[in-house]
Amino acid sequence: MSSHLSAQVARRSRRRDIDPAEVIAAALELFLQRGFAATRMEDVARAAGVSKGAIYLYFPTKEALFRAVVQAGVVPRIEEAEAEVANFAGSARELLSSLMHGLLLEFWDTPSSGIHKLVIADAHHFPGLAAEYFHDISLRARDVMVAIIRRGIASGEFRDVDVEYVARVILGALDQQAVLRHSMQAHDPEPLQPERFVDVTLDLIMNGLLK
Amino acid sequence: MSSHLSAQVARRSRRRDIDPAEVIAAALELFLQRGFAATRMEDVARAAGVSKGAIYLYFPTKEALFRAVVQAGVVPRIEEAEAEVANFAGSARELLSSLMHGLLLEFWDTPSSGIHKLVIADAHHFPGLAAEYFHDISLRARDVMVAIIRRGIASGEFRDVDVEYVARVILGALDQQAVLRHSMQAHDPEPLQPERFVDVTLDLIMNGLLK
Amino acid sequence: MSSHLSAQVARRSRRRDIDPAEVIAAALELFLQRGFAATRMEDVARAAGVSKGAIYLYFPTKEALFRAVVQAGVVPRIEEAEAEVANFAGSARELLSSLMHGLLLEFWDTPSSGIHKLVIADAHHFPGLAAEYFHDISLRARDVMVAIIRRGIASGEFRDVDVEYVARVILGALDQQAVLRHSMQAHDPEPLQPERFVDVTLDLIMNGLLK
Amino acid sequence: MSSHLSAQVARRSRRRDIDPAEVIAAALELFLQRGFAATRMEDVARAAGVSKGAIYLYFPTKEALFRAVVQAGVVPRIEEAEAEVANFAGSARELLSSLMHGLLLEFWDTPSSGIHKLVIADAHHFPGLAAEYFHDISLRARDVMVAIIRRGIASGEFRDVDVEYVARVILGALDQQAVLRHSMQAHDPEPLQPERFVDVTLDLIMNGLLK
């Protein structure tokens, strides 16, 4: 207890150039693994290789950190999708296929795919966040999907369906897999094969079940 | 410890014949509104019109209460579905339509529809529960859906599709709406109309998008 | 849930002739095993084969039960000792020997030997009890011991010692063994042999260590 | 007695360099006064002038604090005794006298004298602690006493007595006074005078009662 007086010198090491993005990445991973409530700020700090206090230099509260995680994870994704729709030159069917393959597959193995699950699970705690997320993300995603279907109808590729609700059906199927990916996939004796899922979904949506 | 012998407690009001089902109902409602972690046992007690201690007479821990909520909410639902599939005499298409209308609509406005969301959001906390739920509920639901599709293929109604994955697509779309119902529907400028959703889903699944 | 309405008949069984002494005996055993604080009234009730409520018919509080346990366990013991001293006809040495053999050995294997330990361990909780016990029991025991030594000095058997403190020494050695009996004897590789202990104590006290 | 009430400073500011030893000291005092179960961690914190949370920085549980209290209080004491026996050059009688005076008197007015009482009273709660304490402390103390008596016999000073049991008698008398010191001495109309007690004990043990 008193034998290392000389070690008193050991002073706190100082880390320069803390990158908030590292904190966000660490927080996302932990929020997904253990949920928001069960993740301690200290865990985030350790995982990010940063001191507890340093987090508060960038995020005033745990809630602010959560919101940053959500923003950082989904805004780029939806922007990518919007850009692709705006620039895509091929048929509506090819566009839908490209989007689904590109997005679902691209994010399948990155933590970003779990943001949706995160918001669903923990948005209670943050009065405004659910509304904000819904408007900024969910509705934008729906708009993208609606635009694609409309394009297909306009071009004569697709039947004249209930565009709004068809968009909900397709997005629902996709989102649900992303959610399950982070909640119960570990227990599935046959974990989802994402490419196969996208292919089957496309086939079903395009051709239907009936002969 | 130190007992305050001088001050005698005010007369406690006594409730007879506490029904554990009332506690479960109250707990479900609160878990859905605020999440598992954010729901205090005292809140559940107050909502059920029962004392805090009384809850522990029936559920040894908060986790046990959670599990009871889950069991009570979903087991009857899945059993109903299995029974309907076993007894249904009509075509596969009619069976699917009946199931989707019956179950989704029946439960849409009851708290039971939120159990799925609850498990997805909070299963972290309970090592065994997610696995248990997945095996007892999710896989059973998938089996039901697979059986219906198989029946349709056998009867010549349906194309010869990838049964397992088509089941995942359909269930995903449905489940996702139930999940959203309890997480973000309040923020949707056009809240889902369940009947319309089922109709569109059936139409899409049966006929596909293509002309 | 509703299938056994006929079983409503199951009525509480009624036990007649509850003997408070059984409750006291059960309480003593449990207080010794687990301490006062760690013993639940329900445990006492079950051990005594009585309902929780019934205990309160005889003992208004847990503290009252504790006091009854102490009274029941030691008052007879000290009265026995006083009577023996009053009636004993032999030498002081024989009286001391008789008392020590009689009391220590008689109570060694009964729970009564643990009352002293109980009071020492838990008297905090009960402001008046320690004082009461000390006056009613400890000082009476000391008086008995003092009387014996005085008798020996008067008869010329014993040296003219500091009577009060010699009594404390002798009682201390005895009491300590009773206390250890109920706290740590289980861990002693050589548990105390009570007869040997009494014999050695008598020999030491009578003859001393020196040659 | 204990007069730390004067230190009731309402600390609003931060305290630096908390010394766990202060927490241990405060805990010992309170455990002795009120028993383990009746002492709230908050009491310990207040008595130590520390926040409740700070205690958990050094002691993971209340039990760990208890064990630290025991270790800190008795290990140095027994080591002192062993060292004195090893180094003492005089007669066995002088050694015994020195030890008894030195230890009993030295610790009489420090809280350390109550550790023994503490373990006896509350060891129930901690499965391993009683055994550990008994082996590490009680048996070591017995060995010390046995060594002294053996030395006296070897040198011809003492009679050839039952060494093991004589050690138990002597230690019992001493320990009991330390125990009483912390349980009932307040109620004794003639509180023990420790020097007188040691002198009388030595005289009795050396010379016996008989003429």
Add this chain to the structure above:
DNA sequence: CATGAATGAGTTTTCATTCAT
């Protein structure tokens, strides 16, 4: 009298947040 379901005050422990260094 006897029962045991119901009550709710009380305690340990955790962890977001602060701030002296």
Add this chain to the structure above:
DNA sequence: AATGAATGAAAACTCATTCAT
């Protein structure tokens, strides 16, 4: 700026005691 020791509010769970039956 960065650190991490210190703070204290909050919540699950226990159990002495009551009282409808």
